[in-house]
Amino acid sequence: METVFYISAAIAVLSTLMVVTRRNAVHALLYLxxxxxxxxxxxxxxxxxMVAVLEVIVYAGAIMVLFVFVIIVLNIGHEAxxxxxxxxxxxxxxxxxxxxxxxxxxxxxxxxxxxxGVASGEQVSPAALGASLFGPYVLGVEMASLLLLAALVGxxxxxxxxxxxxxQGSDGIDKR
Amino acid sequence: MASISxxxxxxxSAVLFGLGLIGVLARRNILFILLSIEIMLNAAxxxxxxxxxxxxxxxxxxxxxxxxxxxxxxxxxxxxxxxPQADGQVMFFFVLTMAAAEVSVGLALVxxxxxxxxxxxxxxxxxxxx
Numbered sequence: 001m002e003t004v005f006y007i008s009a010a011i012a013v014l015s016t017l018m019v020v021t022r023r024n025a026v027h028a029l030l031y032l033x034x035x036x037x038x039x040x041x042x043x044x045x046x047x048x049x050m051v052a053v054l055e056v057i058v059y060a061g062a063i064m065v066l067f068v069f070v071i072i073v074l075n076i077g078h079e080a081x082x083x084x085x086x087x088x089x090x091x092x093x094x095x096x097x098x099x100x101x102x103x104x105x106x107x108x109x110x111x112x113x114x115x116x117g118v119a120s121g122e123q124v125s126p127a128a129l130g131a132s133l134f135g136p137y138v139l140g141v142e143m144a145s146l147l148l149l150a151a152l153v154g155x156x157x158x159x160x161x162x163x164x165x166x167x168q169g170s171d172g173i174d175k176r
Numbered sequence: 177m178a179s180i181s182x183x184x185x186x187x188x189s190a191v192l193f194g195l196g197l198i199g200v201l202a203r204r205n206i207l208f209i210l211l212s213i214e215i216m217l218n219a220a221x222x223x224x225x226x227x228x229x230x231x232x233x234x235x236x237x238x239x240x241x242x243x244x245x246x247x248x249x250x251x252x253x254x255x256x257x258x259x260p261q262a263d264g265q266v267m268f269f270f271v272l273t274m275a276a277a278e279v280s281v282g283l284a285l286v287x288x289x290x291x292x293x294x295x296x297x298x299x300x301x302x303x304x305x306x
Contacts, residue, residue: 001180002179002180005180005184006184009184009188012188012192013188013191013192013195016192016195016196016215017195019195019199019211019212019215020195020196020198020199020202020203020208020212020215025205025207025208028208028211029211032211032214032215035192035215035218036218039192039218039222042185042188042222043222043225043268045180046180046185046225046226046229047229048225048229048264048265048268050265051225051265051268051269051272054268054269054272055218055272058272058276059214059218059272059275062276063214063275063276063279066279066280066283067207067210067211067279067283069283070207070283070286070287071207073287074286074287074290074296124262124265128262129262129265129266129269131262132262132263132266133262133266133269137266140266140270144269144270144273144274147273147274147277148273148276148277150277151276151277151278151280151281152280154280154281154284155280155281155283155284158281158284158285158287158288159284159287159288
């Protein structure tokens with residue numbers, strides 16, 4: 001499991017370096033997804049299968065989908081078609097694909113070799129994590145729900161004013 | 177069982193955090209700044225999990241002494257045996273929630289900035305000084 005940790009750490013650092021240095025936002029997103037998957041493997045090795053799953057679902061799934069949506073919204077028009085033809089060249093996606101292939105090989109190694117291998121400490125089961133979340137940390141969970149509600153209302157407010165102002169200037173000011 | 181030292185995990189977390197900080201400082205596209213903030217938050221959460229798994233190694237003695245001193249209630253004993261193991265991952269959970277909230281508001285601001293300023297350059301908003 002040590003080698004799995006170090007290979008995943010190298011992939012995470014390499015892909016994060018590629019994220020910071022890319023010029024194209026979609027290329028950076030591809031590398032960031034690879035980086036988050038590598039961090040998920042590291043979390044699994046460190047004994048947190050539940051947080052590894054959450055990392056894949058929430059970070060690499062939901063948050064990256066939000067970024068993709070924003071990039072889609074910002075690139076309306078002929079430029080998008082030209083850029084899409086440019087983005088689909090093999091030189092752009094072969095790097096993230098290779099790094100993801102290494103991560104997939106690690107996953108196969110973990111599943112085939114040692115099913116419950118943990119590199120350091122003990123494995124925290126989802127039941128223990130849930131018991132801790134709804135035991136002494138229940139106030140924090142409530143505060144997290146309030147934070148998410150505030151983010152929902154704030155994002156809705158900002159997005160709504162943007163659309164109304166784009167459609168009609170005076171109408172947006174009246175509604176405000 | 178092979179063990180990963182705490183230092184290597186924390187060094188990895190620090191390197192990822194530093195890369196994110198470089199991204200925030202060097203890039204001027206606001207979308208890349210948000211991506212770099214995500215990298216930094218993720219590195220902080222990784223540091224929490226690493227520290228949690230390191231602290232876990234010493235926790236069985238604490239849990240055993242707590243169970244030895246107070247073995248009466250089963251609920252208390254259950255809490256004492258499960259609570260010290262999941263603290264770092266609970267903090268990772270909170271960091272994850274905070275990152276989701278932050279990125280939703282941040283991307284709404286990016287859309288609004290694109291509709292008003294017409295570009296994603298962070299320097300385009302420098303008229304607000306003074």
